[in-house]
Amino acid sequence: MRTQWTNWAGTATATPHSVAAPRDVEEIAETVRGAERDGRTVRPLGSGHSFTDIAATSGVAIDLTGWSGxxxxxxxxxxxxxxxxxxxxxxxxxxxxxxxxxxxxxxxxxxxxxxxxxxxxxxxxxxxxxxxxxxxxxxxxxxxxxxxxxxxxxxxxxxxxxxxxxxxxxxxxxxxxxxxxSFVLAADEHAEPLDGVLARIDELAEDNDHFEFYWFPYGRNALVKRNNRLPAGSEPKPLGPMRHYFEYEVMENKVFGLLCRLGRAVRPLVRPLNRLSSSALSTRSYSDHSHRVFTTNRQVRFVESEFAVPRETLHEVLSELRARVPRLREPVMFPVEVRVAAADDIWLSTAHGRDSAYIAIHQYLGMPYREYFDLFESVVGAVGGRPHWGKLHTLDAATLATRYPRFEDFRRIRAELDPAGRFANPYLERVLGPSRPVSSS
Ligand SMILES: Cc1cc2nc3c(=O)[nH]c(=O)nc-3n(C[C@H](O)[C@H](O)[C@H](O)COP(=O)(O)OP(=O)(O)OC[C@H]3O[C@@H](n4cnc5c(N)ncnc54)[C@H](O)[C@@H]3O)c2cc1C
Structure with a gap:
């Protein structure tokens, strides 16, 4: 029986022809060979947390839940x-x-x-x-x-x-x-004026192991997060269970979710609610095992776009967004998130060959976002921004080829390994083009 597949944000749906649930490598290989015999496409599913339709298939979906550990x-x-x-x-x-x-x-x-x-x-x-x-x-x-x-x-x-x-x-x-x-991370989170953060952005990025900040587009403050590794053997000093529950579950999920629903229902309230969220940002310092500091539970659903830009252009991009986001017709409920990463050598990495800043924009699910996301895409496009492959963007293969020096090499390998487009889907057709042999570069 055909079952519908939907991603976490509800921005992509598909009806696979069938869903295979292999339990070892031979069963995975047999699923791919079976799809070839039947002339169907095939795609592995993750947990559906991409905002794009990258995992969507009308062919054979491979559910790897049973292939774990x-x-x-x-x-x-x-x-x-x-x-x-x-x-x-x-x-x-x-x-x-x-x-x-x-x-x-x-x-x-x-x-x-x-x-x-x-x-x-x-x-x-x-x-x-x-x-x-x-x-x-x-x-x-x-x-x-x-x-x-x-x-x-x-x-x-x-x-x-x-x-x-x-x-x-x-x-x-x-x-x-x-x-x-395994290591313990010391987390330090507090609000600071955005102007000061931007003025010291390089120093903040360099002086902290893991630096990021959130900025609500109508507020003057940024929530700055500095996570730094403690020496081996350090004992974690986590938030108490009550405070953890109150801040992460009540404030960041339940109360923020309530404010979002209110803003979606009464649009003129969005700007003041956004400023309220910005001023209510909590200050906290604690330490814990690294993964408990890195990851949190997200219950409030949203749509997101994120681009990597050369790190030295971050100031310019944010200044442009600060000037133009308040003039959008539809208000924005969610904060902008800014992170950094070192250059790497992976061909389709958004940080390929350049130290990067990641700028992520979000909107509460069910609120208009097209005008905002289009504006964002044009601002980051002007500095050669590269979209996160799992987050919303409208770029196609022709544009992406100009942003990735090894794009043609990737397409060559794809054409050699999958000339018939066995793993193709509409998203890959858009961002990589059709799978067919291309001349070596
Ligand atoms: C609330 C939320 C928070 C997020 N936070 C971050 C963040 O902090 N940083 C960040 O960079 N991104 C973040 N993302 C994006 C997310 O990490 C990516 O979209 C990621 O790909 C989702 O993983 P998934 O398992 O859900 O994969 P899916 O979205 O299900 O699939 C992604 C792609 O992987 C392919 N795939 C899955 N399994 C295999 C396999 N075995 N072999 C080959 N291909 C495979 C699929 O076919 C598809 O092409 C976030 C998303 C959400 C919804």
Missing amino acids: IIEADPASGLVTVRSGTTLRRLNAELDRLGLAMANLGDIDAQTLSGAISTGTHGTGSRLGGLATQVEALELVLADGTVARCSATERPDLFAAARIGLGALGVITAITLRCVP
Whole structure:
């Protein structure tokens, strides 16, 4: 029976022809071969947390929920091989027990590891890259049903492409991560005037292991988050359970959700509510195991677009947004989030070859966002911004080719590995073009 698939934000839906739930590599390979025999496309599903229709398929969907957990781990080297359907939440818990951790994480832990790396999911830190930079080796089932392995020394081109492969090159079956000894992060969060933050942005990014800030578009303050690693052996001093519940569950989810519903119902209230949210930002200092500081629970649903821009253009981009967002016809309920990352060498990484600042904009679900997102796309486009592959954007292959120096190399590998477009879907057709052999560059 056909079942409908919908993503977390409800911005993408699809009706797969069928859903396979393989439980080992041979069953994954057989699912791909079966799709080839039947002339259908095939796509692995993560946990549906991309805002784009990147995972959507009308062919065979592969649900990897039953292919989860750590396969092997070497605490001495930090190398850990993980089944591709493992969620970050499960991975963090299993790494905890081994005395290991991911060096950097994004805001939530609901994603699968394979979904997260395939779209270039990242956290923040000027000396660190996104999750895919922590990958040492990959195993994939290719379009012809064979199993391939790649690393920096084994099929290095495939490795450079497949770490952020958009699900276009094969079904990842296993991911070897280089983890670090588990560590405690000291979190310091408080509101500061946005002008001061922008004036010291380089210093703040460089002086903190993980620096980010949120800015409500009609407020003058930014919520600045400085997360820094404590020496090995430090004891965590987390928030008490009552305070944790009050701040994260009550204020950030229930009360903020209520304000959003109010603003959506009575639009003239959005600006004052936005300023109220900005001034109510809480100050807190605590420390905890790294993944408990990096990730939080997000219940209020929203739509999001995020672009990576060269870090030196951040000031210019934010100044432009500050001037133009208040003039939009429809008000904005959610804050802008700013993070940083080090340059890396992955072909379709948004931070490929340049130290980057990530600017993410959001709007409460059900409120108009097109005018805002279009404005944003034109502002970041002027400085060569690259869209997060899992967040809303309208760019196509022709434009993206001008923003990624190794774009044609990626397309060449895709055409070699999947000439028939077995893993194709409408999103990939838009951002990569049709899968067919292209001349080597
Ligand atoms: C509330 C929220 C918070 C977020 N926070 C952040 C953040 O802090 N930082 C950030 O960068 N992003 C963030 N994101 C975006 C999110 O991390 C990415 O969109 C991520 O890809 C979602 O992972 P998923 O498991 O849900 O994958 P899906 O969205 O289900 O799939 C993503 C892609 O991965 C492919 N895929 C899945 N499994 C495999 C496999 N085994 N082999 C090959 N391809 C595969 C799919 O086919 C698809 O192309 C957030 C999203 C939400 C909704």
